Amino acid sequence: MSVSIHIPTPLRAYTDQQSVVSVDGATVGEALSALTGTYPSLLKHLRDDKGRLRSFVNVYLGDEDIRFLDKEDTAVSAGAELLIVPSIAGGAGEDEAQAELPELNNEEISRYSRHLILPEVGMEGQKRLKAARVLCVGTGGLGSPLLLYLAAAGVGRIGIVDFDVVDESNLQRQIIHGTSRVGAPKVESARDRILDINPNVQVDLYNEALTSENALRIMEDYDIVVDGTDNFPTRYLVNDACVILGKPNVYGSIFKFEGQVTVFNYEDGPNYRDLYPEPPPPGLVPSCAEGGVLGILPGVVGCLQATETVKIILGAGNTLKGRLLLYDALNMKFRELKLRRDPDAKPITELIDYQQFCGIPGADDHQEAPVAEGFERIGVKQAKEKLDGGWAPYVLDVRKPHEAAIVTLAFADRLQPHEDVLAIADELPRDRDILIHCKMGGRSAKAAAALAAAGFTRLFNLDGGITGWATEIDTSLPTY
Secondary structure, eight states: OEEEEEEOGGGGGTTTTOSSSEEEBHHHHHHHHHHHHHSSGGGGHHBOOOOOTTTTTEEEEEEEGGGTTTGGGOBBOOEEEEEEEEOOOOOOOOHHHOOOOOOOOOHHHHHHHHHHTTTTTHHHHHHHHOOOEEEEEOEEEEHHHHHHHHHHHHHSSSEEEEOBBBGGGGTTTTTTOOOGGGBHHHHHHHHHHHHOOOOTTTEEOOOOOOTTTTTTHHHTTTTTEEEEESSSSEEEHHHHHHHTTTEEEEEEEBBBEEEEEEEEESSOOOHHHHHHHHOOTTTOOOOOHHHOOOHHHHHHHHHHHHHHHHHHHTTTTOOOOEEEEEEEETTEEEEEEOOOOTTTOHHHHSSSHHHHHHHHHHHHHHHHHHHTTSSSSEHHHHHHHHTTTOOOEEEEOOOHHHHHTTOOOTOEEEEGGGGGGGGGGSSSOSSSSSEEEOOOSHHHHHHHHHHHHHHHHOOEEEETTHHHHHHOOOOSSOOO
């Protein structure tokens, strides 16, 4: 019988860009086997070496996670739909509710008048907003609309955690920042914009990375934590700290044209580890810097996060607790899936080393990487010195064609996307050094590792990629 399997954007590179694939199968397992039989390169993304479904990839039959049904032997009927959902490279407690709420002055009553005439908000609801304390981790694509609307709504105290500075490439989506603020710390840029919108807001700045050492200290003084991060170690850190402290975690994530939104750890609901017990291996899920993102997408997802935050503060409506909202901007579709707590999940009692948990090598590991990887890493300055000295490697660009249309190195010999590099292995020289580059060095390292496994020995990965070359060697080149 025919079953439709919906393929998310990050995995469409392995299905010839097909968003829906029809296969034959009587069970979920048979359907998935038929899918990977048709697209073998998809197999490693869905299953581990023992053939088990990876913990960072969920499969839904309708709106039910198959982990909570009869797993892969669950029968499917003709015309059934399976949905693959991989993890995406995104209230006041009882004591606070009973505490005396702050009064609104005349200026605030005028400012929030459109709220005050809503019965669901009114004077008491607006006072709750004024008394609320919300921490936003990240001031990027998600944090920008989130912070703007929380400030405009009258949330009285907003904390911001970020250690980055405003870059020109941020401005396509990070609307809280402007051209005049390029080079400024993001937390300061965000604060200035927030206070311009609403000078009644108290803004706390944490111009530092969120770590296992400071997370509990920073987060403990807030009612709600909103996850606007862009990496897996910080996502797991935010989740675990929220669980330990008993704070709601308003979650959002984005990639290319798709987003996810939910509320974790609220009213005995599931947390992030119930959805994704383990992170994907490093590099398997591309970041927005590598894969791109529609600038408007984080605006929608961040606004949804702001909406959920305000609802928690007001105690109004139904939150996304226990529901995962999927947004497909390209096809303008929303889809809702059920989330449940995992009864077998281990309790979260302490914060750990999240870089290690996510498999990201430390500085000491990186020093030994060239030997273990089968290729040599070379920085852009060192590469330039060697090239000026007569080095003549075969230069392989493993980015996508649309990236090469933006900027290329004049001395590159060939363009071949990294996931298909072995398709041209027979055409590459084995008696000559091969210098491999991508945008920043991640995809080229994967390509180098694949070629090393295929027997190539004279391989060099350009750490920093063409971006590093444009910023440190040839500043006439554009960056993206």
